[in-house]
Amino acid sequence: MTTPAISGKKLADLNFTNRLFNTAPFLFVKVTPEPLTNPKILHVNHELLNRLNIDENLITNPSFLRFLNGDLDFEGLFFGASFYSGHQFGHYVPRLGDGRAVTVAEVETDDEKHFELQLKGSGLTPFSRMGDGKAVVRSSIREYLASAHLKALNIPTTEAMAIISGEDKVYREEIENGSMVMRVAESFLRFGHFQYYAHTNQPEELKVLVNFVVDHYFTHFKDHPNSNVLFYQEVVKRTARLFARWQAAGFCHGVLNTDNLSILGLTLDYGPYGFIENFDQDFICNHSDHEGRYSLGNQPGIGMWNLKMLGEALKDLISDEDKERTLNTYPQIFSVEYTRLLLEKCGLYKNFKSDEDFLRGLLNMLVVTKVDYTQFFRSLSTYTSGTPLKNIVVSPELTTWLDQYETRLAVEEISVEDRHNKMLAVNPKFILRNYVAQIAIDDPTVLENMFKVLTNPFEEWSEFEEWAGPAPVRYRNLSVSCSS
Numbered sequence: 001m002t003t004p005a006i007s008g009k010k011l012a013d014l015n016f017t018n019r020l021f022n023t024a025p026f027l028f029v030k031v032t033p034e035p036l037t038n039p040k041i042l043h044v045n046h047e048l049l050n051r052l053n054i055d056e057n058l059i060t061n062p063s064f065l066r067f068l069n070g071d072l073d074f075e076g077l078f079f080g081a082s083f084y085s086g087h088q089f090g091h092y093v094p095r096l097g098d099g100r101a102v103t104v105a106e107v108e109t110d111d112e113k114h115f116e117l118q119l120k121g122s123g124l125t126p127f128s129r130m131g132d133g134k135a136v137v138r139s140s141i142r143e144y145l146a147s148a149h150l151k152a153l154n155i156p157t158t159e160a161m162a163i164i165s166g167e168d169k170v171y172r173e174e175i176e177n178g179s180m181v182m183r184v185a186e187s188f189l190r191f192g193h194f195q196y197y198a199h200t201n202q203p204e205e206l207k208v209l210v211n212f213v214v215d216h217y218f219t220h221f222k223d224h225p226n227s228n229v230l231f232y233q234e235v236v237k238r239t240a241r242l243f244a245r246w247q248a249a250g251f252c253h254g255v256l257n258t259d260n261l262s263i264l265g266l267t268l269d270y271g272p273y274g275f276i277e278n279f280d281q282d283f284i285c286n287h288s289d290h291e292g293r294y295s296l297g298n299q300p301g302i303g304m305w306n307l308k309m310l311g312e313a314l315k316d317l318i319s320d321e322d323k324e325r326t327l328n329t330y331p332q333i334f335s336v337e338y339t340r341l342l343l344e345k346c347g348l349y350k351n352f353k354s355d356e357d358f359l360r361g362l363l364n365m366l367v368v369t370k371v372d373y374t375q376f377f378r379s380l381s382t383y384t385s386g387t388p389l390k391n392i393v394v395s396p397e398l399t400t401w402l403d404q405y406e407t408r409l410a411v412e413e414i415s416v417e418d419r420h421n422k423m424l425a426v427n428p429k430f431i432l433r434n435y436v437a438q439i440a441i442d443d444p445t446v447l448e449n450m451f452k453v454l455t456n457p458f459e460e461w462s463e464f465e466e467w468a469g470p471a472p473v474r475y476r477n478l479s480v481s482c483s484s
């Protein structure tokens with residue numbers, strides 16, 4: 001047998017830039033990860049490995065597993081947990097920080113993109129407070145699948161390179177096996193990082209972070225004299241658009257504390273998230289969210305509230321007037337994007353004033369008829385006049401709405417075939433329903449197929465039909481809480 005040409009060296013050959021660490025070393029405390037016992041790889045995201053220029057042959061190399069397990073150290077890696085604070089369920093908590101995540105390094109790829117690699121579940125850090133710094137297989141699978149799935153749905157998100165599990169016992173409501181995910185993102189900076197330096201009165205450090213984001217991510221106004229205001233504008237814009245995408249997909253994040261909001265407008269920190277089955281603004285995916293603060297319908301307003309908290313953290317950098325004016329652009333940016341996305345889901349590409357009423361009528365019809373949200377739009381994607389919607393129960397409300405839809409369609413200038421093709425590319429057949437994730441949790445050997453389906457959710461995949469519909473009876477009432 002020939003030895004694989006690729007060794008641990010190959011990882012060491014990556015271009016470690018560690019820009020954030022070099023620019024803002026104050027943000028991190030060095031930590032030593034706690035590797036899992038007898039780790040094994042549950043799944044690897046090959047497409048992401050390719051994007052990172054990591055050789056796929058490496059997967060079978062023991063050093064790769066050690067790397068994923070935080071058990072390999074070589075030049076270029078730094079293991080750091082960062083300081084942040086944040087508003088949790090509306091209350092300011094002055095010190096949170098990476099309690100179970102460790103930034104391993106930042107790499108630059110051959111096409112000059114930069115990615116931060118972070119281990120989640122790698123043990124205690126100075127920020128672990130009462131926690132154990134660990135992650136369990138259940139929550140890691142949920143994060144691993146969801147991040148790849150949201151990316152496939154064109155929703156900005158952090159990603160995950162691999163998931164491993166170990167034999168370590170971790171104590172939650174019951175004893176579970178320990179696990180780690182290697183997460184990947186352009187940046188894991190959160191609103192809470194900025195809040196921490198503002199609330200602890202460290203203006204220099206705050207400015208370093210703002211400048212870092214502008215210099216490396218918001219480069220189109222890098223040298224602008226008003227870069228602080230433009231920074232806030234950009235975050236408001238990205239956040240409003242992200243929230244619009246969540247609403248259109250029927251995605252509920254579950255824990256929209258300011259420490260879980262990405263400064264780049266990415267979906268971050270997958271916990272008790274959920275996708276709606278029937279359309280319901282009161283849908284609460286987090287079992288611990290008794291008041292429904294983070295219900296589906298409350299999400300857009302929470303986005304704005306969180307941005308207001310970020311604005312307050314920037315008070316020494318931006319005038320009250322600029323802050324107020326910027327924040328007030330949020331509802332408009334959100335609603336333009338949400339309207340566009342809903343119209344696109346309906347195969348409507350023009351936009352009239354009357355569309356607001358039309359879409360309100362659509363959402364009301366979905367509430368009353370309780371049809372499955374995802375199946376409805378998938379079925380609408382092959383709708384032709386005069387024929388019933390496939391797999392959707394006929395009701396008077398649906399019939400009335402379809403009449404209005406016919407009238408509205410008549411104004412569009414697109415062929416039926418083109419419309420169907422465009423709609424099939426934005427209305428997924430598969431979404432990561434809780435029970436679907438649970439199937440993989442109960443039997444991780446399905447991960448390979450499930451990953452394939454969820455990262456190509458617009459394909460038909462007739463052999464995986466059983467994952468396409470609403471939860472079967474035995475999986476109803478699954479509850480998901482913050483405990484992960």
Ligand code: AMP
Binds near residue numbers: 127482
């Ligand atoms: P999250 O609910 O994931 O947004 O976490 C909120 C805060 O609690 C963050 O500071 C996390 O790092 C910390 N945290 C959550 N779970 C754990 C855990 N098992 N061990 C240590 N810290 C944790």
Ligand code: MG
Binds near residue numbers: 259260269
């Ligand atoms: Mg978090």
